Amino acid sequence: MSLAPQSISTSMISSSSSAFLSPSNLNFNSRRQNAWVQAKRISVCKCVAAPQEEKIAYKTKVSRNGNLGKLQAGYLFPEIARRKAAHMLKYPDAEVISLGIGDTTEPIPEVITSALAKRSYALSTQEGYSGYGAEQGEKPLRAAIASTFYKDLGIEEGDIFVSDGAKCDISRLQIVFGSNVTMAVQDPSYPAYVDSSVIMGQTGEFQKDAEKYGKIEYMRCTAENGFFPDLSTVARTDIIFFCSPNNPTGAAATREQLTRLVQFAKDNGSIIVYDSAYALYISDDNPRSIFEIPGAKEVIPELIIYLFCCSCTRLMFFLLSFVAIETSSFSKYAGFTGVRLGWTVIPKELLFSDGFPVAKDFNRIVCTCFNGASNISQAGGLACLSPEGFKAVHEVIGFYKENTDIIVETFNSLGFKVYGGKNAPYVWVQFPGRSSWDVFSEILKKTHVVTTPGSGFGPGGEGFIRVSAFGHRGNVLEACKRFKHLYK
Amino acid sequence: MSLAPQSISTSMISSSSSAFLSPSNLNFNSRRQNAWVQAKRISVCKCVAAPQEEKIAYKTKVSRNGNLGKLQAGYLFPEIARRKAAHMLKYPDAEVISLGIGDTTEPIPEVITSALAKRSYALSTQEGYSGYGAEQGEKPLRAAIASTFYKDLGIEEGDIFVSDGAKCDISRLQIVFGSNVTMAVQDPSYPAYVDSSVIMGQTGEFQKDAEKYGKIEYMRCTAENGFFPDLSTVARTDIIFFCSPNNPTGAAATREQLTRLVQFAKDNGSIIVYDSAYALYISDDNPRSIFEIPGAKEVIPELIIYLFCCSCTRLMFFLLSFVAIETSSFSKYAGFTGVRLGWTVIPKELLFSDGFPVAKDFNRIVCTCFNGASNISQAGGLACLSPEGFKAVHEVIGFYKENTDIIVETFNSLGFKVYGGKNAPYVWVQFPGRSSWDVFSEILKKTHVVTTPGSGFGPGGEGFIRVSAFGHRGNVLEACKRFKHLYK
Numbered sequence: 001m002s003l004a005p006q007s008i009s010t011s012m013i014s015s016s017s018s019a020f021l022s023p024s025n026l027n028f029n030s031r032r033q034n035a036w037v038q039a040k041r042i043s044v045c046k047c048v049a050a051p052q053e054e055k056i057a058y059k060t061k062v063s064r065n066g067n068l069g070k071l072q073a074g075y076l077f078p079e080i081a082r083r084k085a086a087h088m089l090k091y092p093d094a095e096v097i098s099l100g101i102g103d104t105t106e107p108i109p110e111v112i113t114s115a116l117a118k119r120s121y122a123l124s125t126q127e128g129y130s131g132y133g134a135e136q137g138e139k140p141l142r143a144a145i146a147s148t149f150y151k152d153l154g155i156e157e158g159d160i161f162v163s164d165g166a167k168c169d170i171s172r173l174q175i176v177f178g179s180n181v182t183m184a185v186q187d188p189s190y191p192a193y194v195d196s197s198v199i200m201g202q203t204g205e206f207q208k209d210a211e212k213y214g215k216i217e218y219m220r221c222t223a224e225n226g227f228f229p230d231l232s233t234v235a236r237t238d239i240i241f242f243c244s245p246n247n248p249t250g251a252a253a254t255r256e257q258l259t260r261l262v263q264f265a266k267d268n269g270s271i272i273v274y275d276s277a278y279a280l281y282i283s284d285d286n287p288r289s290i291f292e293i294p295g296a297k298e299v300i301p302e303l304i305i306y307l308f309c310c311s312c313t314r315l316m317f318f319l320l321s322f323v324a325i326e327t328s329s330f331s332k333y334a335g336f337t338g339v340r341l342g343w344t345v346i347p348k349e350l351l352f353s354d355g356f357p358v359a360k361d362f363n364r365i366v367c368t369c370f371n372g373a374s375n376i377s378q379a380g381g382l383a384c385l386s387p388e389g390f391k392a393v394h395e396v397i398g399f400y401k402e403n404t405d406i407i408v409e410t411f412n413s414l415g416f417k418v419y420g421g422k423n424a425p426y427v428w429v430q431f432p433g434r435s436s437w438d439v440f441s442e443i444l445k446k447t448h449v450v451t452t453p454g455s456g457f458g459p460g461g462e463g464f465i466r467v468s469a470f471g472h473r474g475n476v477l478e479a480c481k482r483f484k485h486l487y488k
Numbered sequence: 489m490s491l492a493p494q495s496i497s498t499s500m501i502s503s504s505s506s507a508f509l510s511p512s513n514l515n516f517n518s519r520r521q522n523a524w525v526q527a528k529r530i531s532v533c534k535c536v537a538a539p540q541e542e543k544i545a546y547k548t549k550v551s552r553n554g555n556l557g558k559l560q561a562g563y564l565f566p567e568i569a570r571r572k573a574a575h576m577l578k579y580p581d582a583e584v585i586s587l588g589i590g591d592t593t594e595p596i597p598e599v600i601t602s603a604l605a606k607r608s609y610a611l612s613t614q615e616g617y618s619g620y621g622a623e624q625g626e627k628p629l630r631a632a633i634a635s636t637f638y639k640d641l642g643i644e645e646g647d648i649f650v651s652d653g654a655k656c657d658i659s660r661l662q663i664v665f666g667s668n669v670t671m672a673v674q675d676p677s678y679p680a681y682v683d684s685s686v687i688m689g690q691t692g693e694f695q696k697d698a699e700k701y702g703k704i705e706y707m708r709c710t711a712e713n714g715f716f717p718d719l720s721t722v723a724r725t726d727i728i729f730f731c732s733p734n735n736p737t738g739a740a741a742t743r744e745q746l747t748r749l750v751q752f753a754k755d756n757g758s759i760i761v762y763d764s765a766y767a768l769y770i771s772d773d774n775p776r777s778i779f780e781i782p783g784a785k786e787v788i789p790e791l792i793i794y795l796f797c798c799s800c801t802r803l804m805f806f807l808l809s810f811v812a813i814e815t816s817s818f819s820k821y822a823g824f825t826g827v828r829l830g831w832t833v834i835p836k837e838l839l840f841s842d843g844f845p846v847a848k849d850f851n852r853i854v855c856t857c858f859n860g861a862s863n864i865s866q867a868g869g870l871a872c873l874s875p876e877g878f879k880a881v882h883e884v885i886g887f888y889k890e891n892t893d894i895i896v897e898t899f900n901s902l903g904f905k906v907y908g909g910k911n912a913p914y915v916w917v918q919f920p921g922r923s924s925w926d927v928f929s930e931i932l933k934k935t936h937v938v939t940t941p942g943s944g945f946g947p948g949g950e951g952f953i954r955v956s957a958f959g960h961r962g963n964v965l966e967a968c969k970r971f972k973h974l975y976k
Contacts, residue, residue: 057810057837057839057843058810058837058839059757059839059840059841059842059843060726060757060758060759060811060838060839060840060841061726061756061757061758061841062665062669062726062727062757062758062759062840062841063668063669063726063840063841063842064840064841064842064844064849065664065665065666065668065669065849066666066668067666068664068666068849068852068853069844071852075852075855075856077855078623078855101620103619103620104619105617105619106617107611107612107613107614107616107617108611108612108617109612110612112612113608113609113611113612114609116605116608116611116864117604117605117606117608117609118605120601120604120605120608120864120868121601121602121605123595123596123601123604123823123826123827124595124596124597124598124600124601125595126595126960128595129593129594129595129596129823130826131591131592131593131823131825131826131958132589132591132825132826133826135566164652164828164858164859164862165859167856167857167858167859168857168858168859171663171856171857171858175659175663175687175688176553176556177550177553178553178554178555178556178689179667179689180551180553180554181550181551181553192856192857195856196856196857199663199853199856199857201666201667238548238549238550238551239550268549269547269548269549269550270548270549270550271548271550322545322546323548335611335617335619337619337620337859338611338618338619338620338621338860338862338863339611339862339863339864340652340859340860340861340862340863349545349546350548351545351546351547351548352547352548352550352551352552353547353548353549353550353551353552354547354551354552355545355547356552356557361552361553361556364556364559364563365556365687367563367565367566368563368655368659368680368683368684368687369655369656369658369659369680369684369687370652370655370656370659371652371653371655371656371825371828372826372828373828373862374652374826374827374828374861374862374864374865375826375827375828376604376608376827376862376864376865377862377864380608470619472614
């Protein structure tokens with residue numbers, strides 16, 4: 001019986017910094033009241049004064065994982081959802097518009113939902129039923145991804161791992177890498193890279209003054225450097241997370257910049273994890289995949305070094321490249337944020353220092369910690385890549401890009417410095433000298449529009465807010481009207 | 489340029505113990521041939537003899553995660569799939585029947601697929617479209633799971649985390665626990681517990697002689713102890729994985745046994761992770777949830793200790809329990825193995841030794857490393873729990889249970905000792921003194937029926953094979969006919 005003194009103290013159960021446990025506390029209280037009712041039945045207390053209760057909770061003897069203790073506050077987007085909910089509670093009549101979390105809003109084209117429904121119905125038939133699929137994804141979908149996004153880039157069906165989303169794959173990649181690697185990220189960047197790194201124990205503690213975790217290399221991306229890091233100042237790390245078009249800045253790296261990045265990775269023996277979740281939003285001729293960069297994947301004939309032994313029967317050739325992994329998603333292309341479908345490309349020639357293929361370890365994680373994406377979602381993904389589906393997908397992307405133009409024009413007209421937008425569904429608006437969270441709160445309070453504070457993406461995002469172009473047209477227009485009213 | 493000597497050696501790329509890299513090797517060869525063609529263009533080689541190639545692969549300087557290096561062979565079921573594929577290649581005309589991997593085979597009832605299709609179509613409409621859902625799952629589904637499976641057990645909607653399957657949740661739980669916990673498993677048991685523990689770095693190396701990983705407590709479950717471990721011989725661990733009805737033995741623990749298990753966990757301050765994925769297969773009155781056991785979850789009035797301070801205005805009460813997490817799945821209930829839907833219950837009063845709620849850390853992992861189950865799958869799950877859907881689900885379960893009876897009768901008639909079956913879709917057949925893999929191979933070779941070798945579930949499974957009842961009736965009857973022919 002665990003009533004030893006060390007297990008008795010005031011419980012932390014009621015302290016919570018996230019919305020998650022708020023209803024829980026209510027539940028807990030209701031359970032506590034039940035216990036109290038039951039307690040009264042066998043209590044010998046006769047006094048009239050209502051007793052004050054103090055919870056002395058039972059605690060297990062299992063230590064909390066120290067890595068989770070390092071994480072700061074909540075994950076960014078649930079935190080924004082919490083603030084939005086609190087705002088709506090305070091202003092129940094306000095017409096709140098969300099241009100915050102980057103969640104798609106437009107219906108999925110029928111050519112795609114028909115495929116989702118068809119696969120659903122088929123599961124009721126002997127011929128159409130399927131159980132466990134290949135953990136790596138269904139063969140036709142893997143092939144379609146390879147041919148649609150990586151044609152002539154040397155990526156083949158077997159290099160593609162279909163998943164339930166890029167965020168999930170980022171964590172699975174971190175499980176592969178383990179706790180002993182070092183990592184670099186763009187600053188600012190999508191928080192899942194840093195948070196998953198902290199969770200896996202790759203980092204030191206959070207340093208409050210710098211707003212950075214120890215042992216992570218933050219590659220500062222500013223307006224001054226065109227949102228591409230000065231690699232000459234970046235320390236060597238094992239892993240380099242790189243997102244282009246970038247979330248949140250909206251900047252798409254150029255071919256020349258990515259060529260330098262690949263060379264930097266090769267010089268350091270690093271692995272690039274390239275997040276191309278927004279690649280289809282690129283309007284110009286910047287690369288849509290890291291594998292467009294010579295050296296990221298392909299054997300470069302010019303660089304092959306031939307060594308013939310004396311008998312001339314033995315040819316040794318060096319494969320000089322394979323430094324990148326690419327992760328992507330149907331979320332922002334086809335409105336699959338709720339349907340859940342993504343993929344990760346790991347060339348099988350990408351090797352750890354001992355020569356072991358990274359893809360083989362990733363495959364093991366996919367088989368052991370995952371069971372493949374939903375077969376229904378995969379049918380939808382295949383429909384997205386049909387000629388008709390891909391056309392429909394581009395129309396929805398075109399719609400969001402029109403939204404982007406409206407937002408960019410609005411902030412430009414108000415005299416703000418505005419970045420992003422051209423190649424991404426995100427507009428990155430500068431508020432020099434101001435705190436991002438203050439601006440976020442000001443906009444929410446005065447316009448009832450939810451944005452995302454730049455500093456939520458890293459210290460490099462301070463002084464910016466991200467405005468998402470995912471929204472109904474009417475909402476985007478209304479939000480821009482309110483922005484104009486606030487900042488005119 | 490990484491041509492330093494340490495990065496040059498013969499590549500391991502072509503060595504593979506799994507089916508996964510077989511096509512990859514072909515692909516690699518095709519790419520290599522391309523390179524060779526390109527090479528010839530600039531080669532100065534004039535000799536006639538075809539040169540033997542030796543790959544000198546580029547390797548990154550990223551060290552492989554040592555924990556993954558500890559894993560033995562492939563994950564069990566992909567390994568079986570590989571052997572099945574090899575068998576089919578060897579016997580292309582054989583009618584292979586799979587009673588191996590435990591994959592559901594019967595169509596999903598229409599009342600459920602209609603809901604899947606309806607939600608799919610709705611995604612094409614402004615009103616029906618939904619993007620990111622709550623990472624923890626949709627509220628109506630969480631509520632339905634709570635009321636269907638945990639009514640009167642004190643589990644509420646907020647305790648339920650909806651997921652893409654129990655296997656995925658087991659890994660997410662392991663991420664929560666981290667590398668510094670110790671763990672116990674039933675031996676034999678579903679391999680995901682042990683493998684995910686190895687991956688997270690909780691274990692020592694694999695000890696070939698014992699066929700066990702160091703630092704894992706294997707709780708031997710044998711015919712002699714009724715497949716329930718002798719807890720007096722089990723060392724204290726932080727985490728206890730316990731699956732009932734058990735996969736692979738099919739044994740469902742009794743109320744008395746689970747009461748002892750809960751008491752054991754409380755005495756040790758351990759957390760039980762209870763896998764109830766097969767609970768609906770229970771025919772008798774054994775518990776379907778760990779939360780049926782007093783102390784696993786509920787406040788026990790009899791055990792509340794009241795301490796009144798002298799002024800009698802302060803009541804301190806001790807919550808003595810909350811030792812269990814439960815994970816479960818729609819896979820084996822509704823044929824959702826490919827649709828992907830499961831859930832995990834974490835009472836918010838379950839605390840780490842420092843008083844921090846386990847649910848809060850799990851919630852953080854769910855928000856950071858996962859994005860919720862597919863909204864379509866969740867609509868299907870809700871339909872499963874409607875009165876009509878739940879009835880249909882039970883009919884399919886009834887069908888599989890008839891299969892189980894047929895398999896049990898077959899092996900009984902052949903004089904084998906047969907376990908399981910009554911409360912689970914698995915029949916556990918003893919082959920005294922024989923190697924499980926040998927029996928597996930014998931059955932595959934001579935009957936073209938795929939089973940699962942007991943030793944794949946741990947050393948305690950040696951001498952057994954698991955026969956799954958998931959199959960079309962004709963296949964089960966045919967397989968049993970072949971078993972009778974082989975072992976008559």
